[in-house]
Amino acid sequence: MINILDFNLEELKNWMKENGESVFRGKQVFDWIYKGIYNFDDMKNLPISTREKLKSNFYFSIPEMVKEYKSKDGDTYKFLFKYKDGNIIESVVMKYKHGNSICVSTQVGCRMGCKFCASTLGGMVRNLTSGEILGEILAAKGEMGEKISNIVMMGSGEPLDNFENVLKFIEIVNSPNGLNIGQRHITLSTCGVVPKIIELADIDLQITLAISLHAPNDEMRRNIMPVANKYSIEELLKACINYIEKTNRRITFEYALVKGVNDRGEHAEELARLLKGMLCHVNLIPVNEIKENTLKKSSAEDIKKFSNILIRNGIETTIRREMGADIEAACGQLRRSYLEEGK
Ligand code: SAH
Numbered sequence: 001m002i003n004i005l006d007f008n009l010e011e012l013k014n015w016m017k018e019n020g021e022s023v024f025r026g027k028q029v030f031d032w033i034y035k036g037i038y039n040f041d042d043m044k045n046l047p048i049s050t051r052e053k054l055k056s057n058f059y060f061s062i063p064e065m066v067k068e069y070k071s072k073d074g075d076t077y078k079f080l081f082k083y084k085d086g087n088i089i090e091s092v093v094m095k096y097k098h099g100n101s102i103c104v105s106t107q108v109g110c111r112m113g114c115k116f117c118a119s120t121l122g123g124m125v126r127n128l129t130s131g132e133i134l135g136e137i138l139a140a141k142g143e144m145g146e147k148i149s150n151i152v153m154m155g156s157g158e159p160l161d162n163f164e165n166v167l168k169f170i171e172i173v174n175s176p177n178g179l180n181i182g183q184r185h186i187t188l189s190t191c192g193v194v195p196k197i198i199e200l201a202d203i204d205l206q207i208t209l210a211i212s213l214h215a216p217n218d219e220m221r222r223n224i225m226p227v228a229n230k231y232s233i234e235e236l237l238k239a240c241i242n243y244i245e246k247t248n249r250r251i252t253f254e255y256a257l258v259k260g261v262n263d264r265g266e267h268a269e270e271l272a273r274l275l276k277g278m279l280c281h282v283n284l285i286p287v288n289e290i291k292e293n294t295l296k297k298s299s300a301e302d303i304k305k306f307s308n309i310l311i312r313n314g315i316e317t318t319i320r321r322e323m324g325a326d327i328e329a330a331c332g333q334l335r336r337s338y339l340e341e342g343k
Pocket of ligand 1: 155
């Protein structure tokens with residue numbers, strides 16, 4: 001069986017042609033899917049014989065919801081979703097004034113090994129296909145009965161370690177016949193896989209690139225992010241500058257503040273020197289504490305101080321609002337506790 005959500009419009013048309021159907025049937029099916037119909041029997045403008053053919057070849061990778069959590073303030077929903085093969089992933093929807101934003105996972109687990117992150121603790125299980133990532137959005141939409149207007153790839157997994165599938169996912173959500181979500185409403189977050197950032201720049205998309213920097217120098221970065229052993233900050237920033245030049249897009253640097261590790265004033269000064277003059281923005285994140293390590297989040301006061309130093313040095317900076325902390329809405333925590341409960 002083929003996952004129909006892995007097909008773009010062109011592929012669906014080709015399939016029809018190759019299977020003795022009229023090409024325009026491909027467009028009809030595509031339209032139904034993105035109208036929210038995930039059942040061939042309900043695609044009323046198709047002949048029964050076509051529906052039968054589709055039924056015997058395709059399935060929809062809409063994951064099953066195994067658990068839903070809602071934060072006390074009602075602004076954050078977290079879903080544990082299960083795919084056909086039993087793998088569990090998590091997606092989070094955050095409700096903002098400007099619309100709903102979904103944080104999707106791109107892999108089951110992750111192999112990047114960042115010290116502070118729960119997603120990577122069990123290693124990487126497998127990549128999600130483009131249709132499976134899309135399935136997270138379709139399932140969340142269905143559960144909430146609401147529109148999704150922004151996508152961030154900040155769930156479990158490293159998007160640039162699943163490059164082809166992620167690109168296809170972007171293509172389909174962006175397509176006017178698909179979910180029709182503008183590229184500027186899509187953010188790809190990476191721990192810094194330099195060669196893929198260079199490739200991405202050449203494709204010249206208008207998505208927002210977010211870089212998980214988390215440290216102002218290589219020594220410190222290597223202590224918390226193994227990927228830093230492979231690529232230096234200098235190489236990473238060079239790739240970022242190239243990305244900005246090619247796409248004209250402002251880059252976001254994510255910096256999770258960990259008490260006593262990367263949160264001192266001198267670190268902020270060092271970071272400001274690194275980023276000076278770049279078309280960028282720093283997003284400071286109080287680290288989410290997880291039980292598998294002893295890293296603590298910086299105090300609100302230290303975060304404010306850190307932020308002020310950056311701003312004083314001309315670096316645009318925001319402090320991320322903490323949402324959904326009461327439902328462990330941080331990167332792989334929920335999947336982990338669910339899997340542990342089951343043991
Ligand atoms: N692999 C990608 C995207 C997934 S992680 C990346 O590294 O960017 C999304 C963001 O959450 C990253 O910036 C990551 O470093 C951060 N993150 C992971 N664990 C965290 C934690 N415990 N507290 C705060 N941020 C965390």
